[in-house]
Amino acid sequence: MDTFETLKTLNSCFGPSGCEDEVREKIAELAAPFADEIRTDTMGNLIVVKHAAPHPSASRTPSPQGEGAPRLMFAAHMDSLGMIVTFIEESGLLRFGAVGYVLAQNIVACPVRFKNGVCGTVGMDEDSKKPEIDKMFIDIGAKDREEAERLVKKGDIAIYDTPCRMLAAPGKAGAKGKADKGRVVSPYIDNRAGCVAQLLALEKLRKPVFDCSFVFTVQEEVGRRGAKPAAFGTDPQYGIVCDCTLTDDLPWTKHVGTSKVGGGASIKVMDKSVICHPEMTAALKAIAEKKKIPFQTDVLTWGGTDGSEIRKNASGVFTGGVSVPCRYVHTPQEVCSIADIEAAASLLAAFAETKVNF
Numbered sequence: 407m408d409t410f411e412t413l414k415t416l417n418s419c420f421g422p423s424g425c426e427d428e429v430r431e432k433i434a435e436l437a438a439p440f441a442d443e444i445r446t447d448t449m450g451n452l453i454v455v456k457h458a459a460p461h462p463s464a465s466r467t468p469s470p471q472g473e474g475a476p477r478l479m480f481a482a483h484m485d486s487l488g489m490i491v492t493f494i495e496e497s498g499l500l501r502f503g504a505v506g507y508v509l510a511q512n513i514v515a516c517p518v519r520f521k522n523g524v525c526g527t528v529g530m531d532e533d534s535k536k537p538e539i540d541k542m543f544i545d546i547g548a549k550d551r552e553e554a555e556r557l558v559k560k561g562d563i564a565i566y567d568t569p570c571r572m573l574a575a576p577g578k579a580g581a582k583g584k585a586d587k588g589r590v591v592s593p594y595i596d597n598r599a600g601c602v603a604q605l606l607a608l609e610k611l612r613k614p615v616f617d618c619s620f621v622f623t624v625q626e627e628v629g630r631r632g633a634k635p636a637a638f639g640t641d642p643q644y645g646i647v648c649d650c651t652l653t654d655d656l657p658w659t660k661h662v663g664t665s666k667v668g669g670g671a672s673i674k675v676m677d678k679s680v681i682c683h684p685e686m687t688a689a690l691k692a693i694a695e696k697k698k699i700p701f702q703t704d705v706l707t708w709g710g711t712d713g714s715e716i717r718k719n720a721s722g723v724f725t726g727g728v729s730v731p732c733r734y735v736h737t738p739q740e741v742c743s744i745a746d747i748e749a750a751a752s753l754l755a756a757f758a759e760t761k762v763n764f
């Protein structure tokens with residue numbers, strides 16, 4: 407699977423929280439050649455199962471459940487932010503509310519599109535001193551309410567309609583003189599990048615020692631609502647969340663995080679929703695060192711991830727996280743590094759193939 411092409415494909419899918427169907431179908435199609443089993447739960451979470459490889463000394467074929475191998479759940483959310491139509495003005499302009507943490511200042515003049523292909527741009531009321539969502543509208547070019555209502559209904563959701571592009575040419579020398587695979591700008595790197603990392607990890611897996619559930623969760627952006635039922639359903643002893651993390655590599659960053667774009671897979675210590683199990687953090691670091699996978703430390707005093715729901719499942723789960731550092735998170739133009747996505751994928755796969763003793 408090509409990392410950039412897969413990211414671009416997933417970014418072209420419509421998938422705001424609660425409407426993840428298109429992303430789910432595409433991920434299921436991409437995962438199918440490498441999966442033992444694929445199912446969707448009632449919430450809409452996509453669960454891609456890869457059973458533990460039979461032990462070489464096993465005298466008979468193991469059960470489909472992998473002869474009691476420990477269960478490992480990976481989680482990357484596939485939903486995105488959106489803007490939901492609440493009112494259609496006489497003029498044909500659409501008032502909307504936020505689905506997830508959409509910041510008004512990030513969406514001024516943003517191109518958007520609805521599931522049916524209707525496109526628009528985000529405008530502001532003239533008297534708005536500072537952007538506020540309830541003083542903004544989507545202009546789909548309709549001349550009046552009647553025309554707008556033929557195209558869009560109340561409750562329809564718009565998503566960012568910005569392109570997914572490479573920023574730096576592949577192969578160009580990076581800061582350390584090594585070939586840099588380049589950085590990409592795109593909407594919804596949070597968290598299609600995590601979905602790509604999980605797909606690449608699934609593709610890489612040869613001899614997992616865990617029964618692995620690669621879960622592509624729904625409704626993370628509206629409060630991590632998908633991960634909890636997914637954890638309940640897969641009942642893991644071990645969990646790894648793969649999501650984007652905020653970076654600390656821009657002039658205005660205030661050290662709320664520790665990650666840098668291009669610094670490798672970022673091994674989570676905590677975010678505002680979860681404190682990872684120290685054994686998991688240590689194991690991930692040790693594996694990254696052993697396999698020479700570039701890594702860094704992810705401490706984020708802000709934000710939240712599906713890791714919180716996995717960590718608290720049942721009587722507790724050994725949970726860690728592997729993050730993809732992302733600049734301008736939740737804007738229509740997020741930036742990350744292709745090499746970081748690939749490092750995250752390598753680390754997920756390497757963990758699944760390593761026995762842990764806790």
Ligand SMILES: [Zn+2]
Pocket residue numbers: 483596597626649650
């Ligand atoms: Zn996210």
